[in-house]
Amino acid sequence: MNDVLPASQWRALAQAHAERVDTWLEPHLDRRQSGVKHPVHDFLFTYYSYRPAQLRRWHPGFGVGLAEGASYGEFKGYRVVDGVASVSPAFLEKQEQNLRGLRNLLRATLDRSPNFGCFGLHEWAMVYRLSEEETRHSAWPLRLGGAGTDDVVESHRIACSHFDAYRFFTPPAVGLNTLSPGPGDRPEFEQPACLHAGMDLYKHAFRMMPLLPSSLVLEAFELAWDIRALDMRASPYDLSGLPEADGEDWSPVQIETAEGKREYADLQRQFSERAEPIRRRLIAECDRLLGVSGSLSR
Template sequence: MQTRGSGTGVLLDEPTWTARRAAHEARVDAWVQPHLERRRAGLPHPVEDFLFTYYSQRPAGLRRWHPGYGVVLAGAEEYLPVKGYAAVPGGAAVSARHLAAQRPVLESLHRLLGATASRAPQLGCFGMHEWAMVYRQDQEQVRHAAWPLRLGPDGTDGVVESHRIACSHFDAFRFFTDAARPRNLLQPGRDDRPAFEQPGCLHAGMDLYKHAFRLTPLVASELVADCFELAREIRVLDMRASPYDLSALGYSPVRVETAEGKQEYVAAQRAFAERGAPLRQRLVEELARLLSVEVPAAGE
């Protein structure tokens, strides 16, 4: 049951918030536990483990449930030692002091996500970023060296050389090989993401998860999990369209070097852009809400 707290926000009684926490933990355990089992066994997975190894959020962080800013958890003393929380009338809640400290991050993400959402999706990259990351490298040099290149090094290089490369995402572009970097029509930088990012980019879609968990515990964990779920599916397309042969893992290739493969890729890319738009909008709205809160300079 939720009620209005005495000037402190929405109050969730203990049965309500513990049920939400249990539902969140059960949902994410389907993703977290297989990853932890593979890690213990020393069996890395280039698709399923990516969100845990590339991004800085630990599995335990994804699993920990938060209600978001403005919600008081009744009888939740266990949350008091958690970073960002404080005791308030009725229970525990994310503190105004923590909100104030995060304002620069909130403002930066609001600019980035708002700028990205304002653009039409661009769907003509055909996933060439993954090909540019292995351009002119031998099998032993590539990032996922345990998995063969479908077309071999020479065939892979030929695909790069015969395609227009227009990657708009800095965190993909920065992994291009030195030989591939000048071939990109765009030269995105670390500090100019709002000028380049667009909603058709697979990596911009996956990064919705990164932006969401950076806002923890200010946003509800259900939103973070929704972004993770989308990112996980995008990663499958990302690697199916890559130069790697992952058929041994059950992934059929999207042969973007062919006309048919390009059509398949664009259709999937468009679908992910459509699914990512409401998640991006939810993040923008949450950021606007948080930025609208008047926090005393002294904190609490």
């Protein structure tokens, strides 16, 4: 163990983390209690498996101990020795295969040339030839109507590289994709400009918990939160009825126009630039943890 944080220090960090998470979490919980759905802001809490309580819980990461941290003994991966809680070496060793696979995926994504020409058409392919009542967000109308939406799909080249978007294509849209990503070949397809690959940095981070510091998970969460807004603004849905708060903009990115394509690509590039240091930090953490795990097994 490299360091042991005194109780006063780590409890202050844990409290600050919980308060920061609450800025996103409390409105979601209020909506859930009221039975109100938000097609953008609820996504990270409903699509991904990390529960709100887990996101709110602070962790220091592997190699850091918490003095007077006996309460952490109930959490997955922890051990408590003489009142000091820390992530156990045994838990790290069990995660070695997952860490290696994640590191390979992140490295392959980082090394691939970005594609800024997909224009978010995955969301359009998810509603292709559906009635508005059949869409995933049926409470929100299609901006161009059903026929207009289908025309956009049919008049564009679809090149979705992300399996977890591609698997939601409607059956008639599947054959329109120029790529065929599968669940087992992600390193061969993931590319750094993909919005969903950027959002999934949050998934990759929380799946490594509690080996990582919570600050990195939350940084990935905040990136995913912002990306999701663009993902839906560029979708076929009309979100003009959403309430605006804190400078939120729900105006559509009209990817069916030349101007909208430029706007989308510019924003996509900005998110790709934000994602790169997070992806590099996750790779560095994988390397660090694999190095420690290797030394433990020798």
